[in-house]
Amino acid sequence: MEHRRNAGLETWLMYIFLIGSTIAVLYPIFMMLMSGFKTNAEIFGAPFSLPKSLNLDNYKTIWTTTDVPRYLLNSAIVTIISVALLLVTGTMAAYAISRYKFRGAIMVSMFFLAGLMLPLRLAIIPLFVQMKSMGLVDNLLGLIFIYTAMSLPSTVFILSGFLRALPGELEDSARVDGASELRIMVEIMVPLITPALVIAGIYNAVPIWNDFFFPLIFIQTPENRTLAQGLTTFFGEYSVNFGVLYAGLTLAALPIVVVFIIQSRRFIAGMTAGAIK
Amino acid sequence: MQSTDYESVRRARTRNLKLWLALLLTPAALLLIVFVFIPMGSAVLYSLYEWDGLARKGYVGLANFSDILFDPVRNKVLFHAFWNNVKVFVTLMIIQNGYALVLAMLLARNPRGYRFYQVVFFLPVILSTVIVSFQWKLFLNPVFGLVNKALIAVGLESWAVPWLGLPETALPAMMLVNAWHWFGFPTLVFLAAIHRIPTDFIEAARLDGASEWRIAREIIWPLMAPAVTIIVVLTFIGSFNWFEIPYVMNGLEGSPQGSTDMLGLLFYRTAFGSISAGGSDFGHGSALAVLMFIFIFVFSILATKYLTSREVEMN
């Protein structure tokens, strides 16, 4: 959009506002990063100065004496498996709904859409009882099932929109070429919605990676804790060592921030996918 | 005859197709039924019983509901928490979404560094709420936190209060943290909505001599109504499910003095037990969950209805 160049004051105000907001976002993150390299004495004595050196002692402490690496690994396992399971089962269901005409097709889509409106958090009590009886409490598999199930409605919704838009003649052509239904799906149709798979994957991976609530309820033993939940333990143990705490936060934030910076366009598209028609 | 063979081949193909469809749908349907629909349905059932830990006792009808709503002790806690959620919703609508709207309008003018700002504003959104909460808890530490150090450094010693420790400042501080964490999300949703408005509309208005302010108010704002609807509803749902920030920053009891107590914390305490609420109580917990669900659901539907009625069709 063009705007008039002569509106000098307006432009100045705009940039002040934007740059101010940028500082408000980046400075705290920068301080978190810097404080992780400092000793407690430095943090208390010279809180705003840069660290004397890129001192990695805090990180060594975390790596050798805490469970944070374990938490990171658990979070990675849970997120990767959940998203993989989610994309496979979600694509299958979305494909059935959007590429075939069958009796009850509308009922089936309604069934999946209904899931969009159910906040699973509020069903945590029955879920807990049920998971307990299934032996899935204090078990990463339990988290994986929950995350997959609660992310399915949005995934089916996003993917069926894209699948429906693929031309029917492609499918017909593959059918005449002799490809089985499975092969048509896997080899011809699904590769064409890769962008949608990325969007649906990010849309769900970020909240799963960041989730705190379900591990809080379902995970008890330290070696099964995920990152967000494990941080509370870590903060309890190191409550007076600010340097280590800042380093822990930085370490916890690092994986997703790195991926975000590399793939920011996709992340933004993915995470706002549900809110933009 | 050949015709029997012909019919059986045809039937087999239909059967295979049905089998294939069933195969495609079953895993997702099963996961959804077992881990979402059954628990959601059971929540209602659970609320009608008395519970002793994990064991279900007698059927008590709506007694759990009436306890929560009308028992003088419980009722007070409930409405106190509810009122705090209302404050959160209203405040976030103003500071978080209002700020986002301004930023979106500015970004829509395509300033230099347009992509950069988007990435920066979205950065806190992708961080875990727990990380954000802890980070700001450290910053807000009364003695060692950067916030107070900064205030002292610029000569505002009197402002250097224990932010999370005072009943009057704890909730505002948390809401600011929430705004810092999330403002990028509504900003980019609003921005996307503005970009969907055909440039012709805005150019036509500009040719008619309308001021930028008028264009924003009379063209852009009405046409971005669908995005506003979505953000209002999402903020509402988020505010009434608010849990992580108060839990991580000030604990399960909503301290100090219940000033940061929320429905989400109350639900957790009731369901799984705490110092103040005693042991775990699934009956009252489920009843509270059902009430919250009904409230959020009904409000979301009404809000969507009301807000969509003011939306204009663009084509």
Place this chain on the structure above:
Amino acid sequence: MAKVELRGVNKQFGSVHVIKDINLTVEDHEFVVFVGPSGCGKSTLLRLIAGLEEITSGEIDIDGARVDHLAPARRGVAMVFQSYALYPHFTVAQNMGYALRVAKEDKAVIDRKVREAAEILQLTEYLDRKPKALSGGQRQRVAIGRAIVRDPKVFLFDEPLSNLDAKLRVQMRIELTRLHRELNATMIYVTHDQVEAMTMADKIVVLRDGRVEQIGAPLDLYNTPDNRFVAGFIGSPAMNFFAGRAESVSDAGVEVALEGGTRFTFPCETPGVKAGDVVEFGVRPEHFSIGGNGDGGSDGALKGEVYAVERLGGETYLYLNSGSYRDIVAHMSGDAPISIGDSVEIGFSLARSHLFGPDGQSIR
């Protein structure tokens, strides 16, 4: 290569009956075109033969064996689609070899067949490109190549030229005809464009509302249409129709009275009309003779007023009104000193005219 036979084929989508009792034989090596207005069921009929839709009743045989219960790939057909339906993520070679890959054909064989087909269609240098990097005409050829590679018994074409521009369409028309000759294959071709039908077909099947209106060689349909619909559909610009009355019926034929006093006896053997019936008299624009100019003869004439003249250099089209007969089109070769407002006599010869009874059937 093979013969295709349809016997009593019906197709219903729910309660909508789209294909109604079709009986049809496509001979070996024949190029048959299904033509008709949109919604006539021609594409559905093709998809029934391909097996992309199930028939509701009837029988389809290809090469002497019943196939209507089989999956598309087992019918021995290959199909070229309107949108080409090239797999966007495959290269040209992968697109052309896909069916053979699915059939687990030997890699060397696939490679050879793809190269051969590419050779025929001058696609060799594009084999490693993705469809996105090709022009419309090239994509079209890849789609055809994909069909050739499979060495099918029958080629099916679903409006394959409708996405091309006019010039390319003419070129591809010629190329397809050449291909038909070279491959000596059975081909079934669907189009709504009667020019494509006329120029390419050995045999045309005219469809309307899911029924066959007429089957025949192009010029047979042109010269002796079975009914008013075929008469109006085949030929461009379309035939002119004049409502009239059958005055009397005798051994000599039907005596027809047109509006404005024109009378003539239309010779025929089995009239199928009686005196007093409303009939329609049909003359193609190119069969009028204007002011004695042309080969139309003068078994009768109408007088009309010219309201538009289109001069194309080599030929001229006149648009006339004559009493209640509106929008008559007449064709003349060369230029003519006729201008708007002129009153012109347009003559016709009965040998090149047509008469249709009240039921729309031809009277011959």
